[in-house]
Structure formats: C-alpha cells, structure tokens
Amino acid sequence: MIQTSRLQILPCSLQYFEALLQGNDVLGELLGIDIPEYWTEYPEMVLVAYDKLRNDPSMLGWFFYLVVHRLDRRLIGAGGFKGRPNEEGIVEIGYEIAAAYREQGYGTELAEALIRFAFGHTYVNKVVAHTEEEYNASVKILQKSGMHFVGEISDKEDDQLWQWAITREQYEALLEKNALQSRS
Numbered sequence: 001m002i003q004t005s006r007l008q009i010l011p012c013s014l015q016y017f018e019a020l021l022q023g024n025d026v027l028g029e030l031l032g033i034d035i036p037e038y039w040t041e042y043p044e045m046v047l048v049a050y051d052k053l054r055n056d057p058s059m060l061g062w063f064f065y066l067v068v069h070r071l072d073r074r075l076i077g078a079g080g081f082k083g084r085p086n087e088e089g090i091v092e093i094g095y096e097i098a099a100a101y102r103e104q105g106y107g108t109e110l111a112e113a114l115i116r117f118a119f120g121h122t123y124v125n126k127v128v129a130h131t132e133e134e135y136n137a138s139v140k141i142l143q144k145s146g147m148h149f150v151g152e153i154s155d156k157e158d159d160q161l162w163q164w165a166i167t168r169e170q171y172e173a174l175l176e177k178n179a180l181q182s183r184s
C-alpha cells in the first residue's frame with residue numbers, strides 16, 4: 001500500500017478484483033469502504049486488468065491500484081503502472097480520479113505518490129506518462145508532479161499522444177529544491 005496525507009493507494013490483488021467483479025458492495029464490505037456506482041469512467045478496464053494480473057501475478061505492485069479517500073473511506077479512482085519497469089528502468093504511470101473528487105489536487109497527489117514509489121526502487125531510471133494532444137487536467141497533473149514534455153508518439157491505433165517523463169536525476173533535483181524551499 002502507498003499512503004499520502006489524504007489517500008490510501010491499494011494494490012488491487014486478485015482477491016480485490018474478484019470481489020469487485022461480484023459487485024461494488026462486495027469489495028466495499030471486504031475493504032470497509034464506500035464504493036460509488038460511477039467510481040470509474042472505464043469499467044471495462046477492471047475485467048481487462050483482472051485478466052492480465054491473473055495471467056501474470058508477478059505484476060502485483062507494478063500494476064493496478066485502487067485509490068481510496070482516507071477521510072471519506074470511499075473509492076475515488078484507480079491508478080498505477082502499465083507493468084514492471086523495462087530493461088532500461090523505465091515505467092509508465094496512469095491514473096483516474098472520479099468526477100466528484102477532481103480539481104482538488106487528488107490527481108497530483110496520486111501521480112506524485114506513484115512517481116515516489118517508482119523511484120524508491122533503485123532499478124527505476126525514468127517514469128513516463130502519456131496524454132491526449134491537448135492542454136488538459138492530466139497535463140497539469142503531470143507538470144505539477146515534475147514531469148516534462150518530451151515529444152509526440154503514436155499509440156497502437158496510430159493516434160498521436162504527448163509523452164511526459166521525469167528521470168531519477170530530475171526527481172532528486174526536485175526533492176532537493178523542495179527541501180531547500182521548506183527550510184527557508
């Protein structure tokens with residue numbers, strides 16, 4: 001589990017996926033949280049993610065996380081990694097916050113926590129993310145989290161995406177800068 005001041009970010013185990021596939025109320029009871037009907041805009045991803053983890057249980061921790069609002073004890077989104085870091089030490093993050101909790105800094109808090117978790121592993125050298133080709137809330141989240149625009153890429157469907165990244169060196173420099181600012 002990854003914790004922030006306002007969020008619990010739980011790795012979605014096979015047990016959690018199976019409970020969720022039985023219904024929001026089943027997972028809610030298991031975790032002792034409220035799960036609203038529309039906590040995700042992409043409910044189809046739950047089954048796809050479950051199948052991926054079932055086929056490769058070693059992805060746990062480098063895959064799908066449930067985002068719980070600590071004070072409200074409510075599931076407010078999902079996030080995580082698109083798999084383990086590759087041989088070059090690069091890992092990709094993704095995230096979603098439910099509409100009722102947007103524009104309150106939770107997306108940034110989640111992205112920063114995922115980046116911190118990734119760089120907590122010495123073999124991770126870079127964290128990347130992708131957004132649509134437009135200045136939107138996801139872009140703002142990545143910028144606030146210290147990521148930088150690195151260019152355009154095409155996805156599997158040949159759609160153009162913007163790629164964002166932060167290297168270990170950039171992350172460590174950001175930590176140092178923040179530490180200096182907090183001392184003054």
